[in-house]
Amino acid sequence: MGAGTCPCQHGAVTTAATDGRALARLATLLADDTRATICLALLDGRAWTAGELARLAGVAPSTASDHLTRLVRGGLLVEERQGRHRYLRLAGPSVAQLVEDLAGHAPGRPEPARSLRAARAGAALAYARTCYDHLAGRLGVLLRDRLLAQGLLDGVGGLALTPAGLGWLDQLGVPVAPLRSARRPLVRDCLDWTERRPHLAGALGAALCDRFLEAGWLTRGTGRSLRLTPTGGPALAAALGLAPADLAPDATPDTGGGRA
Known part of the structure; x- marks a missing residue:
């Protein structure tokens, strides 16, 4: 640390940079149509199987599994295994609030229904x-x-x-x-x-x-x-x-x- 540098200021900059990177990682988790669709579906408060979420998102089971693993590792989802089934749900009310708040701030209007x-x-x-x-x-x-x-x-x-x-x-x-x-x-x-x-x-x-x-x-x-x-x-x-x-x-x- 050079002369005249305030340690508290240096720490504040370091903390801000660290928090910024963490926020960017969180934003990246939801900056994907499939992962966002999965999180919105789980706002019903129930646990879904990986297969159900794959069908909902319209992706292959292997693709859904990769997305779900990222969401679990990122702390947005938690998983439970029962036999051959993998059940997933939102990690808690704070995650649900985050998803709902982001949806409320999404710009524009929903696309018109096609049927x-x-x-x-x-x-x-x-x-x-x-x-x-x-x-x-x-x-x-x-x-x-x-x-x-x-x-x-x-x-x-x-x-x-x-x-x-x-x-x-x-x-x-x-x-x-x-x-x-x-x-x-x-x-x-x-x-x-x-x-x-x-x-x-x-x-x-x-x-x-x-x-x-x-x-x-x-x-x-x-x-x-x-x-x-x-x-x-x-x-x-x-x-x-x-x-x-x-x-x-x-x-x-x-x-x-x-x-x-």
Whole structure:
């Protein structure tokens, strides 16, 4: 080190360069159509076999295996082996947030659907889907808006659960104590890649999605998509202070000014 060089400045430059290289390696992992497609599919929160992911991405099993190995080594996926099968899933909620946030910041609009089936699948995903372990899509954004509008969440200075929200969760059958002890934020925003507005994530977002599925208000569709059930529509609407018609895919309910 030459005379007049400050050790702390030298260390800062070295750290920045190291962090820059690490960020570049991470970006390279997702800068591939096949690997990006795989990560988006795994946002459903479930474990997929390597063969299923190969078919989804439209590549040969050997090609998919190479991509999956890179994603595992890069820390974005974890794998479990059961017999001859290799199961893969996202490494955790933080990875899911990264993928969803990047998708939300992707420039331009999605390519138009090339078939009626693809159009219906796209509409189903845009309406309601899982974002790893919480509710996303138009229904997920509406959930966040209504919790804010009803005073169940406080959006001033960041999201926070209110006393009224605690009572609402108790009526819904969602215990809060385990959520507070979870090794993740209780409530946080997650940018929705179709709505381009935040939906509710964190331990609370995951617990609500689980509760809606457990109660039969929502059911899983194809891939990540979720569907309201005939009994779930009225029940969820009542819980959010809306009319059942407000939850229709083409409805534009009054959110009560709950945007934050």
